[in-house]
Each structure stands twice: as structure tokens, then as C-alpha cells.
Amino acid sequence: MLQSVSDFLVITKRQLLQMIRIPEVLIFATIQPAMFVLLFRYVFGGAIDSGVKGGYVQLLMPGIFVQTVAFTLAATAVGLAADMQKGLIDRFRSLPISRSAVVIGRTVGDTLQNVVTLIVMGLVGFLVGWRPSSGIVKVLLGFLFLLAFGYSMSWIGVLIGLSVREERVAQNLVFMTVFPLTFLSNAFAPTTGMPKILQYFAEWNPVSTMVAACRQLFGTQNIFGATANSWPSENPILMSLIYMVLLVAIFAPISVRKYVRVSK
Amino acid sequence: MKSIVAQELVKSYRDGEVKALDGLNLDVEEGTVLGLLGPNGAGKTTTVRVLATLLTPDSGSATVAGIDVLKHPDEVRKVIGLSGQYAALDETLTGWDNLNMFGRLYHLNSSAAKKRAEELLEKFSLTEAAKRPIRTYSGGMRRRLDLAASLIVKPKVLFLDEPTTGLDPRGRMEMWEVIDELVKGGVTLLLTTQYLEEADHLADSIAVIDTGKVIARGTADELKNQVGGERLEITVEVNQIPEATKLVEQVTGTKPSVDNGIRKISAPVSNGSASLIQVLRLLDDANIHPLDIGLKRPSLDDVFISLTGHVAEVVVEGGANVAKRK
Numbered sequence: 107m108l109q110s111v112s113d114f115l116v117i118t119k120r121q122l123l124q125m126i127r128i129p130e131v132l133i134f135a136t137i138q139p140a141m142f143v144l145l146f147r148y149v150f151g152g153a154i155d156s157g158v159k160g161g162y163v164q165l166l167m168p169g170i171f172v173q174t175v176a177f178t179l180a181a182t183a184v185g186l187a188a189d190m191q192k193g194l195i196d197r198f199r200s201l202p203i204s205r206s207a208v209v210i211g212r213t214v215g216d217t218l219q220n221v222v223t224l225i226v227m228g229l230v231g232f233l234v235g236w237r238p239s240s241g242i243v244k245v246l247l248g249f250l251f252l253l254a255f256g257y258s259m260s261w262i263g264v265l266i267g268l269s270v271r272e273e274r275v276a277q278n279l280v281f282m283t284v285f286p287l288t289f290l291s292n293a294f295a296p297t298t299g300m301p302k303i304l305q306y307f308a309e310w311n312p313v314s315t316m317v318a319a320c321r322q323l324f325g326t327q328n329i330f331g332a333t334a335n336s337w338p339s340e341n342p343i344l345m346s347l348i349y350m351v352l353l354v355a356i357f358a359p360i361s362v363r364k365y366v367r368v369s370k
Numbered sequence: 371m372k373s374i375v376a377q378e379l380v381k382s383y384r385d386g387e388v389k390a391l392d393g394l395n396l397d398v399e400e401g402t403v404l405g406l407l408g409p410n411g412a413g414k415t416t417t418v419r420v421l422a423t424l425l426t427p428d429s430g431s432a433t434v435a436g437i438d439v440l441k442h443p444d445e446v447r448k449v450i451g452l453s454g455q456y457a458a459l460d461e462t463l464t465g466w467d468n469l470n471m472f473g474r475l476y477h478l479n480s481s482a483a484k485k486r487a488e489e490l491l492e493k494f495s496l497t498e499a500a501k502r503p504i505r506t507y508s509g510g511m512r513r514r515l516d517l518a519a520s521l522i523v524k525p526k527v528l529f530l531d532e533p534t535t536g537l538d539p540r541g542r543m544e545m546w547e548v549i550d551e552l553v554k555g556g557v558t559l560l561l562t563t564q565y566l567e568e569a570d571h572l573a574d575s576i577a578v579i580d581t582g583k584v585i586a587r588g589t590a591d592e593l594k595n596q597v598g599g600e601r602l603e604i605t606v607e608v609n610q611i612p613e614a615t616k617l618v619e620q621v622t623g624t625k626p627s628v629d630n631g632i633r634k635i636s637a638p639v640s641n642g643s644a645s646l647i648q649v650l651r652l653l654d655d656a657n658i659h660p661l662d663i664g665l666k667r668p669s670l671d672d673v674f675i676s677l678t679g680h681v682a683e684v685v686v687e688g689g690a691n692v693a694k695r696k
């Protein structure tokens with residue numbers, strides 16, 4: 107048991123080392139969301155009449171936070187596909203380490219990268235007027251929620267990365283799926299403008315429930331949210347928690363199984 | 371005692387369309403080196419992957435260091451080292467980082483892992499490059515580091531899959547030296563290669579593999595003799611062919627085969643260099659100056675043609691360093 111903890115920590119540490127050895131990666135990974143904050147804030151912020159106290163940026167920040175952590179799926183998938191392609195996964199699999207160490211290490215490592223990214227984004231958000239009003243405890247809880255969501259998305263990434271085996275395929279695949287998922291939501295604009303069928307989708311979309319949960323935790327009224335008084339939009343925190351538990355409960359065992367059997 | 375035993379291994383791909391392994395049998399005596407020799411696509415990598423617990427065969431069984439590969443893969447992993455066909459390292463990290471990481475994954479404690487990393491870097495002449503990312507390494511350096519990573523905990527059985535494919539002649543020589551050194555340490559080694567000379571140089575015994583089966587087994591000399599040993603080959607001007615042929619026959623005692631197109635006369639010889647000198651003398655007396663003359667040892671191609679009746683498609687692959695996308 108202790109041994110397997112130390113095994114996955116070694117893998118996690120490897121990722122942190124990568125950040126130090128090629129800082130460009132982390133720099134770009136933080137510049138991109140910071141740029142998003144600025145673009146959305148100043149390009150759409152003027153056009154969208156938010157009607158909440160403190161302006162559009164209050165609604166925007168939870169949206170961008172959730173979008174960013176949702177992309178942990180991409181980071182994990184691409185990272186693992188690259189390791190697959192280079193034969194590193196094979197090498198790890200020939201070592202006397204626990205069967206889940208590599209994938210747990212990867213998901214934890216990607217989550218730690220999120221910590222850095224979220225801090226940078228939070229600061230940039232603060233600079234352009236984001237003021238969470240719910241008090242320190244709830245704000246921290248909000249960030250914890252974001253990290254947990256990123257972590258559960260990461261497990262989908264494990265399965266994708268191990269299945270496609272090629273860095274570039276993984277990249278295309280995840281961007282094609284995660285981008286629509288984050289836009290078919292209440293993250294950036296009201297869902298009321300969407301066709302009815304998409305509205306239902308948007309309402310049950312985990313990204314929406316997460317955004318709604320974060321808005322609640324950061325103390326902003328979620329006016330982009332519910333169109334009908336549906337259960338997920340009424341109970342975003344609980345619904346998000348259910349989604350996270352489901353994601354990990356489904357994808358963690360499948361992914362570990364996949365890892366054990368994967369062959370290049 | 372046998373350190374590696376494989377029995378009737380079968381592995382097929384694409385619903386049986388491709389038989390990577392087709393009833394492969396193999397055994398390696400403890401402390402010896404087996405060269406698994408075969409062309410591209412013969413099933414070498416598949417064999418290694420099965421034995422190293424990375425791949426489950428469709429049928430058949432195998433033991434490594436006496437442990438059943440299919441029943442107790444975890445136990446097998448504790449006693450083997452594997453260096454795959456392409457260097458499997460973290461490109462972004464330094465050589466030192468990589469060895470230290472693998473050391474920790476072999477459950478050395480922090481200081482032991484560091485010490486071992488330094489020892490191995492020293493042993494493989496990589497100390498100078500230790501703090502550089504692998505991206506900047508040459509193909510030969512990568513392969514050496516990859517090999518070092520498989521030696522962190524002294525393995526009982528070591529698998530090296532085409533350790534020199536894609537290396538330049540110097541890289542190959544360095545790799546050979548490193549492997550020679552290892553073998554002196556008494557490890558049981560299964561090494562795959564496409565080159566007979568490599569198997570010849572490094573292995574105690576050779577198994578020739580083609581289309582997923584072992585088709586011949588023996589020492590390098592045994593295999594070569596099976597093909598017919600050394601041949602004397604002479605290239606002369608067209609008008610001199612008849613006379614030169616006569617002289618060669620006189621020395622070797624067998625009727626040489628003549629290729630008029632490339633003006634080459636060749637005949638098997640038993641005492642190579644002596645025959646060579648004799649022929650040269652006779653040619654000189656006859657005032658014939660060969661364009662080219664030499665002793666040719668049978669190549670992998672020759673072994674193959676003789677064993678399988680078809681030409682081996684020895685495609686030199688891109689190799690470790692070229693195949694990697696930057």
C-alpha cells in the first residue's frame with residue numbers, strides 16, 4: 107500500500123520536473139487561459155448585458171475556470187498518448203510497480219498543474235474586476251470544486267490517451283469534444299438563446315452544473331442558468347458532485363484495466 | 371538450468387490475418403546470451419514483449435527465471451530488465467532525472483537511487499551529458515541510457531530488442547563494448563538483431579526466426595557452415611574470366627560459380643586466407659589483375675536464403691533516433 111503511494115508520487119514528480127525542465131509548457135498553459143479571461147472580458151463583456159452586480163466578469167470567471175479545468179481531459183489524454191507513442195508506457199509496464207501507479211500519478215500531476223493555472227487566472231480575473239463576494243471559505247471551496255472536477259475529467263483523458271496512442275490524434279479528438287461541451291453550456295452566455303433541444307442538453311451538461319455551482323460558491327447570481335426549474339439547475343452543487351463521483355467511479359476502473367492490457 | 375523457456379507461443383493480429391508468432395519455441399541456458407536473429411517483421415519484438423509480460427499470447431506458455439510469465443507477471447517484472455527497440459525515455463527530462471526516476475520505481479530509496487544513477491551514468495560514459503535533456507542526445511547516447519535504465523536493479527534476465535539498429539558504426543561499436551561488459555557480469559541475455567555479425571559477436575548461440583517460428587538454432591559457425599562457410603570472390607575483366615575461373619578451381623578444388631554480368635567468380639573455400647594468397651599469386655603469374663578480390667562470409671541474406679528458400683527483406687529501419695518525432 108505504502109509502496110503504491112510512493113510509486114504514483116514518483117510519476118507525479120516526473121510531471122512537476124517536466125514543468126521545471128521546459129517551463130514554456132507551463133507558461134503557455136497559463137497564458138492561454140489568462141488571454142481568454144482578457145478576451146472574453148473585453149470583447150464580449152461589452153456586448154453581453156449581464157445585469158448582475160459587478161458586471162459580466164463575475165459571471166465569466168466561473169465559466170472560464172470550469173472550461174479550463176474541463177480541458178484537463180485534454181492534457182491527460184495528450185500526455186498519455188505521447189508516452190504511449192514513445193514506448194514509455196511499455197517501460198513502466200515492465201517495472202515492478204503497482205498497476206494503477208502510472209495513471210493515478212498522471213491524473214494527480216495534471217491536477218497539480220491546474221493549481222498553478224487557476225492561481226494565475228484568479229489573479230488576472232481579480233485585476234480585471236472579478237470580486238467573489240462569498241467569503242474566503244466558500245471561495246476556497248469553489249476552487250477545491252474546480253480541482254475535483256478537473257481530476258474527474260482527467261480520468262476520461264486516461265482512457266482516451268491509452269486508446270488512441272497517438273499524440274496528434276488525441277489532441278484533435280479531445281478538442282473536438284471538449285470545446286463544444288464547454289460552449290453548449292451556461293459558461294459564457296445565457297442558454298435561453300439556444301434551440302429547445304440544446305437547452306435541455308445545456309442544462310444537464312456537467313459543465314453547466316459546475317459553472318452554476320461555482321457561481322453559487324463565489325456569490326454571483328447565476329442568471330445564465332436555468333431556463334426551466336430543472337433539477338440540475340436547482341441543485342448545481344449536488345448534481346456536480348454526483349457527476350464527479352460517477353466519472354471517477356466509471357472511468358477509473360476502466361482506465362486502469364485498459365492500462366494493464368494496453369499493448370502498443 | 372534454463373533461464374528462459376517459451377513453448378508454442380502463438381500471437382495473431384487482425385483476427386488471425388497476421389501471425390506474429392506461430393508456435394515459437396525457445397530456451398536460453400542461465401548465464402548465456404541468445405541472439406534472436408531475423409528480418410523485419412519476423413516476430414522478434416513480439417517475442418520479447420511476451421517474455422517481458424507486456425503482451426499476452428493467444429496460446430502457449432513461457433517461463434522467465436523459472437517463473438510463469440502468464441501466471442505471475444508481477445514476479446517476473448522483479449527480475450527482468452528490458453530495453454525496447456526504440457529508446458523509451460522521458461525526452462524532456464535529463465539523463466540523470468530519468469535514471470533517478472526509474473531507480474525510485476525500482477523501489478530504491480532516495481539516496482540509493484541517486485547513487486545508482488551516478489554509477490550508471492559513469493559506466494555508460496554519460497556523466498558529461500547527465501544534466502542535459504534527452505532531446506539533445508545522439509541515437510547512441512539514448513540507447514546507452516535506455517540500457518542503463520534497464521540495469522538499475524541488476525536483473526537476472528535481460529532483454530535487448532535490436533540494441534544497435536539505427537546506430538552509426540561508432541555507436542554500434544560502443545554498444546557492443548557495453549554489452550560485452552554486461553555479459554561478463556553473468557546476466558542471462560536475450561538479444562534480437564537483424565545482423566548476423568552482431569549475433570555472431572555477442573551471442574553464445576543463435577536462433578534464427580522467420581514468420582513467427584524459430585527455423586534454425588546453433589552457434590554462428592554452425593549456421594554459417596550450414597550455408598557453406600566462407601567464399602572466395604574475385605572480380606576481373608570480362609576477357610579474363612575463363613582463365614581466372616580455371617585458376618580458382620585449381621586452388622579451391624570446386625567448380626566456381628561465375629556471374630558474367632558483374633564479372634564475378636566465386637567459390638567456397640575451407641581455409642580462407644591461405645587460398646586467397648594462393649589465388650592471388652597464380653593470378654599475378656598469369657598477369658591478371660583482379661578489380662576486386664576478397665573473402666566473403668555468409669551474410670544474413672545467405673543464411674536466410676539457404677534456410678527458408680526466400681530472400682530476407684532486411685529493411686533497415688529509421689532507428690531509435692530518426693524514428694522519434696521531435
Ligand SMILES: Nc1ncnc2c1ncn2[C@@H]1O[C@H](COP(=O)(O)OP(=O)(O)O)[C@@H](O)[C@H]1O
Nearest residue numbers: 370383388390409410411412413414415416417
Ligand atoms: N499491434 C500489431 N497489430 C498488427 N500487427 C502487428 C502488431 N504488432 C506486430 N504486428 C505484426 O506482427 C509481425 C511481427 O512483428 P514484430 O514482432 O514487431 O517483428 P520484428 O520485431 O521481428 O520486426 C509483423 O508482421 C507485424 O506487422
Ligand SMILES: [Mg+2]
Nearest residue numbers: 414415416455
Ligand atoms: Mg522489432
